Amino acid sequence: MRSNNTKKRTSSETLxxxxxxxxxxxxxxxxxLHMDEKHxxxxxxxxxxxxxxxxxxxxxxxxxxxxxxxxxxxxxxxPNQQEITSKEQILLEMTKGSVIVxxxxxxxxxxxxxxxxxxxxxxxxxxxxxxxQLSLSEDITTNINIIRQRYHKPSLTVEMMEIGEKxxxxxxxxxxxxxxxxxxxxxxxxxxxxxNPPIIQSTTELHRLMNDKKRSLMPIxxxxxxxxxxxxxxxxxxxxxxxxxxxxxxxxxxxxxxxMTSMDDQYSSYWVTKSLKFLRYLGLFSCLTLPGVYVATxxxxxxxxxxxxxxxxxxxxxxxxxxSFIEVxxxxxIMELLTEASIRLPKAVAGTATTVGGLILGxxxxxxxxxxxxxxxxxxxxxxxxxxxxxxxxSFAIRVVRYILLVFASFGGLAGLVLGLIxxxxxxxxxxxxxxxxxxxxxxxxxxxxxxxxx
Amino acid sequence: MSxxxxxxxxxxxxxxxxASVPRILMGYRKEGAIISIIxxxxxxxxxxxxxxxxxxxxxxxxxxxxxxxYLPRWISFIILFxxxxxxxxxxxxxxxTFSFLLKRFLTPDMPLLxxxxxxxxxxxxxxxxxxxxxxYTIEFVLLCCLPVIFIITLKAYTTSALKWDFIRESFMYIHxxxxxxxxxxxxxxxxxxxxxxxxxxxxxEKQQINWKNMIxxxxxxGSILATTYFIPIGVLGFDAVGDIVYPWIITSxxxxxxxxxxxxxxxxxxxxxxxxxxxxxxxxxxxxxxxxKSIMWFKHIKWKKQNLTPYLxxxxxCLGSLKAVTYLTEYQLLEYxxxxxxxxxxxxxxMFGLFxxxxxxxxx
Numbered sequence: 001m002r003s004n005n006t007k008k009r010t011s012s013e014t015l016x017x018x019x020x021x022x023x024x025x026x027x028x029x030x031x032x033l034h035m036d037e038k039h040x041x042x043x044x045x046x047x048x049x050x051x052x053x054x055x056x057x058x059x060x061x062x063x064x065x066x067x068x069x070x071x072x073x074x075x076x077x078x079p080n081q082q083e084i085t086s087k088e089q090i091l092l093e094m095t096k097g098s099v100i101v102x103x104x105x106x107x108x109x110x111x112x113x114x115x116x117x118x119x120x121x122x123x124x125x126x127x128x129x130x131x132x133q134l135s136l137s138e139d140i141t142t143n144i145n146i147i148r149q150r151y152h153k154p155s156l157t158v159e160m161m162e163i164g165e166k167x168x169x170x171x172x173x174x175x176x177x178x179x180x181x182x183x184x185x186x187x188x189x190x191x192x193x194x195x196n197p198p199i200i201q202s203t204t205e206l207h208r209l210m211n212d213k214k215r216s217l218m219p220i221x222x223x224x225x226x227x228x229x230x231x232x233x234x235x236x237x238x239x240x241x242x243x244x245x246x247x248x249x250x251x252x253x254x255x256x257x258x259x260m261t262s263m264d265d266q267y268s269s270y271w272v273t274k275s276l277k278f279l280r281y282l283g284l285f286s287c288l289t290l291p292g293v294y295v296a297t298x299x300x301x302x303x304x305x306x307x308x309x310x311x312x313x314x315x316x317x318x319x320x321x322x323x324s325f326i327e328v329x330x331x332x333x334i335m336e337l338l339t340e341a342s343i344r345l346p347k348a349v350a351g352t353a354t355t356v357g358g359l360i361l362g363x364x365x366x367x368x369x370x371x372x373x374x375x376x377x378x379x380x381x382x383x384x385x386x387x388x389x390x391x392x393x394x395s396f397a398i399r400v401v402r403y404i405l406l407v408f409a410s411f412g413g414l415a416g417l418v419l420g421l422i423x424x425x426x427x428x429x430x431x432x433x434x435x436x437x438x439x440x441x442x443x444x445x446x447x448x449x450x451x452x453x454x455x
Numbered sequence: 456m457s458x459x460x461x462x463x464x465x466x467x468x469x470x471x472x473x474a475s476v477p478r479i480l481m482g483y484r485k486e487g488a489i490i491s492i493i494x495x496x497x498x499x500x501x502x503x504x505x506x507x508x509x510x511x512x513x514x515x516x517x518x519x520x521x522x523x524x525y526l527p528r529w530i531s532f533i534i535l536f537x538x539x540x541x542x543x544x545x546x547x548x549x550x551x552t553f554s555f556l557l558k559r560f561l562t563p564d565m566p567l568l569x570x571x572x573x574x575x576x577x578x579x580x581x582x583x584x585x586x587x588x589x590x591y592t593i594e595f596v597l598l599c600c601l602p603v604i605f606i607i608t609l610k611a612y613t614t615s616a617l618k619w620d621f622i623r624e625s626f627m628y629i630h631x632x633x634x635x636x637x638x639x640x641x642x643x644x645x646x647x648x649x650x651x652x653x654x655x656x657x658x659x660e661k662q663q664i665n666w667k668n669m670i671x672x673x674x675x676x677g678s679i680l681a682t683t684y685f686i687p688i689g690v691l692g693f694d695a696v697g698d699i700v701y702p703w704i705i706t707s708x709x710x711x712x713x714x715x716x717x718x719x720x721x722x723x724x725x726x727x728x729x730x731x732x733x734x735x736x737x738x739x740x741x742x743x744x745x746x747x748k749s750i751m752w753f754k755h756i757k758w759k760k761q762n763l764t765p766y767l768x769x770x771x772x773c774l775g776s777l778k779a780v781t782y783l784t785e786y787q788l789l790e791y792x793x794x795x796x797x798x799x800x801x802x803x804x805x806m807f808g809l810f811x812x813x814x815x816x817x818x819x
Contacts, residue, residue: 300562306718412573413562414722418729422596423577429591430584440591441598443458 011107014087018043018100021091033059038068041102048097050114057112058101068104075101075108082109092168118142121247125392126226130267135225140170140244147174147240150231163206163243165198171206172242179237184253187434188239202246204393210252217400219259219393220433221252228263253433255440259394260284283388288402288424290382291328292409292417294375298324300413312374319369325410331371331379332406334360336399339383456507456668457658459590460651462597463738464503464672467647468679469597469604470735472703473552473728474545475792477683479640481696484688485628491637492680498638499645500673502803507664509810510651513817515659518652519749522809525816532750534809538652539746541802543772546739548792550574551780553732555788560704561725571780575773577733582740582772583765586657589741596734600727607707607720607727608682616709617689624693625685636793639800644683645676649803653742700785744768 015030022028027046032039040062044054057078065071075081082098084090084107090100097113117138124135136143144158155177163171171192175185188210195209207221224230225248230240233251241250251258260280265273298317302310320327338357342350361379365371382402389395401424408420431438471477480488513521518538522531554571562570581589611617651658687702690709699705703724710720717723747768756763783791 301722304717304719304722306716309716408573412570413565414726415557415561415570415729416573418726419573419577419733422592422730422733423580425595426577426581426584426588426592429595430588437587437591439595441594 011102011105014090014107015041015043015100015102017087018091018094022094033062035063038062038071039103040071042099043094043102044099044112045094045097048095048114049099050097050112053112053114054099058099058110072103072106075103075110078110080111082111084109096168115139115141117245120146123226125248126224126229126262126390128226128262128264128267131228131263132226134227136227136247136249138245138247140172140242143242143247143249144172144174146227147230147234147242150227151176151234153178156234161192163192163196164200165196167199169200169244171244174234174240174242176234176237179235180239181237181253181436184434184436185239188241188252191434192241200243203241203243203248203250206241206243207250210250218256218397218428218431218438219391220254220431220438221250222254222258222391223248223250223393224391225249226263228266232263232266233258253436255433255436255438255442256428257442259391260389262390280388280390283385284398287382287385287388287398288405289417289421290378290385291332291402292405292420293414294378295324295328295406296409296414296417299410304414313372316372316374320372321369324375325406327371327375328379328406331361331365331375332382332403335379335383456662456664457660459594459654460507460648460658461668461672462590462593463650463654464645464647465597465601465675466593466731466735466738468644468676469601470549470728470731471644471679471683473549473556473732473735474643474796475548475552475789476640476643476796477687477702478700478789479793479796480637480684481687481699481702483634483637484625484693484697485631486637487628487631487633488637488684489626489629490631491633492641492684494633495638495641496645496673496677496680499642499676500669502642503645503648503672504664504669505807505810506648506651509814510655510658511661511663512814513655514661515656517654517656517745517749519746520656521813521817523749525813535746535750537802539743539750541799542739542743542746543775544795545799546736546743547776547779548788548795549732549739550578550736550776551783551788552792553729554780555785556701556704556725557729559701560721567780568777571777574733574736575776578736578740579769579773581737582744583769584741586654586741586745589737590654590657593734593738596730600730603723603727604731607710607724608686610710610712610720611682611686611690611706614690614710617686618692619689621693622685622689625688635800636797639796640793641680641684642800643796644680645672646799646803649806650738650742653745700789740772744772 019028019030022045025045029042029044029046031042033042042054042058057080058075061074062071065074082093090098090107090109093109093111094100097111097115099110099112101108101110118141120134120137120142122133122135136146148156148158153176157175157177159173161171161173162168173185173189173192191210197205197209200206200209204223207219207223211220222233230249230251234240238251238253241252260277262276262280265277268276297304297310298313302314304310305313317324317327334357338353338361341353341357345353361376366373366376386395386399389398405417405420405424408423409417412419425439428439429437480492483491510516519531519535522534526534550571554567554574557570558565558567581592584592683703687696687699687706690706691699691702696702704721707724708719708721712718712720712723744765748765751764752762753764753767754762756767
């Protein structure tokens with residue numbers, strides 16, 4: 001009898017404490033339910049709770065069931081009941097959309113969230129011709145649902161945790177227990193525990209925080225919105241991390257070559273895939289080297305190209321008042337500005353930017369003798385080939401590397417360019433993505449290449 | 456054997472052009488070069504086999520670990536220091552030769568010091584990486600360059616400028632006894648396996664070199680040796696080839712790609728060999744640095760919790776090469792390279808004594 005009393009006291013105390021904590025917000029609802037000798041009390045935040053479901057699940061049965069004990073056993077057997085560990089946890093859950101029901105001196109907690117972000121949106125960042133056209137939503141449960149619906153295997157494991165000191169967002173680590181590399185998984189978990197940012201808004205931010213190096217250039221995890229890519233990578237042993245509120249996932253560990261594959265590669269025939277891949281690497285190579293080659297061959301080694309070509313380069317540069325390095329840099333920067341402007345501008349104005357930019361990159365610059373014709377073709381080729389890289393983050397990184405190579409080509413001619421390329425290669429080979437080498441040519445099978453004892 | 460072992464062997468085979476091997480062989484073309492090549496082919500293969508077998512029996516262990524375990528400290532110190540110095544010089548020769556090459560053929564208006572400095576900038580970054588990354592870099596560079604080099608070699612064999620009569624003429628001197636310098640120089644091609652003294656640390660799996668591997672190495676090594684010697688003679692003429700400092704570079708300039716945007720093969724060749732010789736220096740200096748690190752480690756030179764010993768050695772490497780590149784002339788370089796290759800041949804014979812000793816100690 002006495003223990004019952006204390007229980008009663010604590011439960012009503014907790015209720016009072018909760019309503020005291022949340023008193024300042026207008027959307028707090030504290031509603032007593034009465035019928036005959038049945039009594040219960042509801043406490044929730046109106047704006048985050050699905051009221052229709054609340055009515056269906058809790059309020060209606062309360063009035064329909066005969067005895068208070070029936071009501072309690074009914075509520076206790078609801079699948080969305082949550083366990084209570086402390087007052088603070090209740091408070092936190094309530095802010096996420098849980099409802100407290102006080103019945104017969106007991107406190108019961110139910111998860112009846114209302115989520116408005118669960119609409120699945122179209123793929124916009126990584127479009128493909130074939131393959132699923134819908135990507136993920138911005139709600140984590142919907143996203144887990146989508147992934148599970150595409151990967152029916154009992155060994156698919158979802159682990160939940162919380163991140164963000166202030167926002168307490170949920171985060172899911174998804175992997176296939178059978179194929180995942182155990183030590184990579186451990187590193188990722190440790191890393192996630194060790195970072196504790198006050199707020200975290202998107203998976204890209206998570207990616208940056210999980211990088212060991214403060215100043216990094218290359219992405220070591222892949223941010224993707226495509227469900228087929230997520231499933232493909234889960235099946236090959238990678239770990240996917242989902243964050244609530246973000247419509248993309250991060251995959252780890254990754255290697256450089258992952259960023260050069262499009263999901264279409266899986267769907268087309270062998271030779272089509274191979275030629276498309278070749279085209280993509282050609283694009284990568286040309287957007288890295290073309291500016292440097294231009295500077296080196298016009299200012300250092302005109303004799304390298306065949307005479308006709310060298311002459312037409314030189315002829316096209318007649319009237320250009322500065323060195324080739326300034327010319328390339330000038331046009332490249334205008335091109336970058338144009339790219340950057342068309343990303344950030346509101347859609348209504350974006351058309352103007354491209355028109356004006358097109359004029360500059362078109363004939364106006366050559367007519368004013370500020371750049372040569374060959375140069376213009378080259379800048380446009382560079383711009384186009386940058387867009388060939390399928391993953392956006394990689395193409396941003398490549399854009400930066402291009403300027404470094406340009407500088408080396410301007411200091412050392414073709415020799416500087418080749419050494420710069422090797423330097424970039426060395427930078428890539430010494431990178432690691434969660435213990436896995438980042439740039440290693442996969443000549444053997446996947447199993448052989450990822451074996452621990454091998455190189 | 457792991458595929459990375461073959462990369463180590465191949466780099467030396469291909470990079471011989473920059474290490475003045477063709478030039479030395481041409482000097483002995485009337486004094487038994489062909490017999491020397493055959494002798495060195497056999498000795499090189501035997502060397503390669505012995506060193507690989509030795510390290511196969513100690514998987515995951517480099518030479519420093521072995522000498523420290525089985526030899527007294529001071530002997531181990533002397534041996535490792537000598538080896539480190541040898542490997543440093545091997546890299547230095549390639550570096551200086553290529554700097555001269557660039558100065559002469561690609562960027563004549565750039566000061567020599569600037570050319571070398573750009574090299575050193577990237578080399579210092581490269582040799583400080585861990586050994587794994589060095590191997591990945593080698594792999595990528597070789598996979599990019601070897602197909603093109605193969606095509607150029609094919610082109611050289613099929614060009615109309617190649618006169619087989621000259622090659623026949625060179626066979627007329629076959630009865631001359633072999634010369635030691637020529638043997639030492641051409642053995643250099645097959646010495647790539649010796650880089651295992653450091654890189655064996657990475658081959659942790661038990662593996663064994665078998666006869667298929669040896670036939671593969673022998674076949675490629677043999678054909679590269681023959682190409683190195685006979686193609687310049689065939690293209691440039693048996694007499695004229697003696698007057699040329701860089702036989703292979705001039706040979707490549709005799710080739711034309713009529714329909715390509717670059718019509719002189721020389722430039723493609725130079726850029727390819729720039730990459731190859733960079734990788735070659737990278738391997739040699741990485742080995743030298745690791746050897747030095749294993750015998751000298753200064754605990755007190757620290758900055759922001761990072762030990763500066765490797766940086767100190769790298770700085771010394773760079774200073775040494777900047778000094779050498781301004782001091783040496785092309786003629787001296789060639790002469791010293793000859794001496795160095797002779798020394799290398801002898802020192803490896805000494806090395807086998809060391810291997811035998813370690814092996815007996817390990818068994819006991």
